[in-house]
Amino acid sequence: MTEKKSPRLRNVDKIKPPYPLNKFPENFGFCVGREIVYLLATKGNSTLEGEEWEEIFATCIGAEWKPSNVGLDDVVLSECAWGAKTVKANVPSKQKNVRLISGRNSIDYSYGESSSNDTNPNHLGNLVLTIWNERVSAIRKLHKHVRTIVLIKSHNLEEVAIFEFDTIRHEPDLFYWEWNKNKNLEGFEITTKIHRFTWQRHGSQFTIVEEVPDDCLIIKIKTPAKFDKERVLKGIGFDETWVTVIKRNA
Numbered sequence: 254m255t256e257k258k259s260p261r262l263r264n265v266d267k268i269k270p271p272y273p274l275n276k277f278p279e280n281f282g283f284c285v286g287r288e289i290v291y292l293l294a295t296k297g298n299s300t301l302e303g304e305e306w307e308e309i310f311a312t313c314i315g316a317e318w319k320p321s322n323v324g325l326d327d328v329v330l331s332e333c334a335w336g337a338k339t340v341k342a343n344v345p346s347k348q349k350n351v352r353l354i355s356g357r358n359s360i361d362y363s364y365g366e367s368s369s370n371d372t373n374p375n376h377l378g379n380l381v382l383t384i385w386n387e388r389v390s391a392i393r394k395l396h397k398h399v400r401t402i403v404l405i406k407s408h409n410l411e412e413v414a415i416f417e418f419d420t421i422r423h424e425p426d427l428f429y430w431e432w433n434k435n436k437n438l439e440g441f442e443i444t445t446k447i448h449r450f451t452w453q454r455h456g457s458q459f460t461i462v463e464e465v466p467d468d469c470l471i472i473k474i475k476t477p478a479k480f481d482k483e484r485v486l487k488g489i490g491f492d493e494t495w496v497t498v499i500k501r502n503a
Contacts, residue, residue: 284313345414378430416469
């Protein structure tokens, strides 16, 4: 696979990020694995949701976890911010690309325009990208570096893959748009014809397709035994005085 190069950005050249892109700090992989083992042992199931991944990532790079409504700066360290995404795959280490849900881009709300299937797809696609670009520009005013950190997880969490990329604007004149058979809008690179975006008219969900780099971090995890509930309660000294039940008046 051809390595996808990140663009040089003039406004960030003078301020260095905490570490080079996709070159994670020492012991980062071990830390992530350790946190997932703890989660598996204490949670009782093999689910790992978005906010849990945000918190794990923040812990393992020594950053601040501050969930954001925009979703592009959930983790902050110095002049760098990350949005965090999770996706499922049968075998994360073999995944070549991922579809990242990037929020609602409502043309009706943002522009007051109709988004029917009779509308010119290129016009609508340009509006969808403009909404995305405005969000990215707003976050870049607050942080010199903005990245997306992706966790590809197997269904049982025995294998995960991790990679990151610069969160950038996507200039509309580099893409063309078509309606697919499901009446969703798809965006393609003009030069390569590669599918890069999907926008669902019903729900306004915007999805970006990202290639997985060949050097993504792969972590294998042994599933631990579950904590015994009674043993844990006994270990922390739990007794009946810890719980007070108050009956409301009928």
